[in-house]
Amino acid sequence: MASALDSGLRRNDEKRPPIALTVLGGFLGAGKTTLLNHLLRAPQGERVLVMVNDFGAINIDAELIAQGAPDLPEGIINLANGCACCAIGGDLMQAFLKVLSLSEPPDRVVVEASGVADPARIAAMGRSGGHFRCDGVITVVDAQQVQALARDRYVGDTVQAQLRAADLLLLNKTDLVTPQALAGLRRWLGAQASGVPVLESRQAEVDPRLILGPLLADPADAAPPSAEPDIDHEARFVSHRFTTAHPVRRVALEAALASLPPQVLRAKGFVFLQGEDGPRVLQLCGRRWSLGSPGAAQNRHHTRIVLIAARQDDAPAFNVWSHFEACVAADG
């Protein structure tokens, strides 16, 4: 009996920050691999490890993953075993255990779910015991096929569940449908996955910050506060910053996050709550957000939040300062 346990218990004592987890879902042919390659082609300065739950050959450009973990020369873990989300003790669990055992764990794990997987089940791993932190479920949608697939005799319910599981939907291949059809699709998606923001793309070309979350430098070197939003080159998305040296009131912060206008798609931040010396990681994807456990204590309690919103000229302007003002405690 002892032989099975030669390694004994691994120590969980050393406190490592949770590894960000991004799950890409969507049926076969939606463009998940194209999106993954697109993300890897525009590195965000993170060490990314990719898990592919695909059948047969892996179509990821190997050169793009050279930055992967040193213990895994290719930076890919192939989740071969079909529907990884439900295999207890199977490849997905084995893969997550392997990531934790790496001497230099990655900053982020991106899982490309199989075409029939429920991405929500994989994302649940990111809410598990502090090892991983789910950074969002993005379901890629094939504009041409999705409505027929959602009616399919065998896979209709699977496709619908993938839409419902999403924090963000990426409506892909929009160039292959007419503008009228696209308008109809938007309404249809709104009914299928109520309240879930919909991004649009042609060949899964989308701002990586929308999929992986905005970049955030170390809280110690906070940028000077700026009331002017940054406007990206295509002017389709606007980035907002909120910073304060005062402590943040949790209840007010939760209320502010729950009442964000629909054009806000993503947010990320380091937040010093009232009475705490270590920053918590704030993460928001679509309508779902989380606030991690406090990190190591720091001298400067500098709260910093970056938000990305869709630019909507017809929507009321979003003023980040007035929206978060009430969160700031009068004094620390």
Place this chain on the structure above:
Amino acid sequence: MTQPADTTVVFQARSIITMNPMQPKATHVAVRDGRVLGVGSADELAGWGPARLDTRFADKVLMPGLVEGHAHLLDGGMWNFIYTGFHDRRGPDGRLWPGVQSFEALIARLREAEAQLTDPTQPLLAWGFDPIHFGTARMTVQELDQVSTTRPVVVLHASVHLLNVNSAMLRRAGIGADTETEGVAKDAEGQPTGELQEMAAMFPVFAAIGNVYFEAGLREDGIRNFGRLAQLAGVTTASDLSNSLADEAVANLVKVTSDPAFPLRLVPAYNPIRGPAQGGPEHVRRAMEHNSDKLHFGLIKMVVDGSIQGFTARLRWPLYYNGQPNGIWVIPPQKTLELIDTYHAAGFTIHIHTNGDEATEMVLDAVETVLRKHPRWDHRHTLQHCQLADATQFKRMAALGMAVNLFANHLYYWGDAHYRLTVGPDRANRMNAAGTALRLGVPFSLHSDAPITPIAPLFTAWCAVNRQTASGRTLGASERIGVYDALHAVTLGAAHTLRLDHCIGSIEVGKYADFAVLEQDPLEVAPQDLRDVPVWGTVLGGQVFEAPTHPR
């Protein structure tokens, strides 16, 4: 030319059931070079020349070595851990582990095991716990803390979808009142109860102890234990229905099966989804170069849907009896078609797991499509489990030349739950319809899916003969089959699906001398008692393997 006497052995038995209709019964079987030289009376065998007469089975009954058409090597690995299942079960050393039928019995068993561990940090790991039999009572840290307050204790449920742990393990895994993971059960005060449901909740425990349960079966000692469990049940050939055929796995299998003391022929089936990306038919052919009389690569295995009791099987309308949503596809239907096409065209026999009747329907469609494209005789593609198929689907299997391997043990172990909860009376009554398969001429076998249920083909045959649930209810009396037909299913029937009926499955001239040695004649005991026929051991290729007996 005459052979020296020591190369031919004649076994004398009280009775020999041959499963060969030409000569259904005999008293003597002659064995040379590991194969059957002749079957009949002592006089009829005399013409083969001098032989050594072996009379040790003179008061026993021989039948063809039993064939388990659907099991997993994982079964051998589980015995590295403490058995805590509800039903009695025999370990590889022959020890009978009585079923654990109360929390008190569970605590007592774990305490006994705990007392034998010397390293105080080594976790105590158990398996097979099945709370479905305990009504609404749930196990908590209260019970497991009585085993130890310092040593981590982990109890894996029979479903493998849940764990119970003690307080020491909760601490080690970092699970506390502030853990918000879905599936971490909590009491009224918000403290975790120690029950962890599904992978996300269980993961911190495995992060601490490693993937121990699932790795144990792949190692050499796991394969050896699997061989012993099979031998205890009278099994001489078993499949391992899902193998990656990775180099290391193949090397372990070659090593273990080439040991003359290993009492089993193994048939590992390649699962293309588990294999390397560059796999394919060539990968299987490379493994087949290692084939021997005790190791047979060449089958393909695919899993299409989940399980009925886990509500993950794909059902046709009206879906689940208790209103659960339909189950999951493990492989997209389009991909299933492509894989069947690839391996069918390459000439392989494909075993396809379909629990629900929608999954069965989809695969029947796929096989029909592929056959139209590549007509092929005697392909023997086999539906595995195929628990909910109706008569129309069996008719299609017959028309398409397919075989089926039914999960008869389910009738006993989960039959009551199927009737009450999962599929309701109509479909519970038609589950694992061996009677329909027989009437419509679909070649069929019956299986255990060990470790899901214990490997024991006589028990499995009993299930198809009696169709009785654990509570004593009879499910679909018209689907019952006779004892002879059930024995055929667990010998020649399984051999057919494994494409080995030319060399195993009956006691017949030219075939391997593989026998199950029984204390009673299964054709003479009452059908109700079939499961209780004691197994003395086996003969494999003429070599005698007495089952280990363990002091009670």
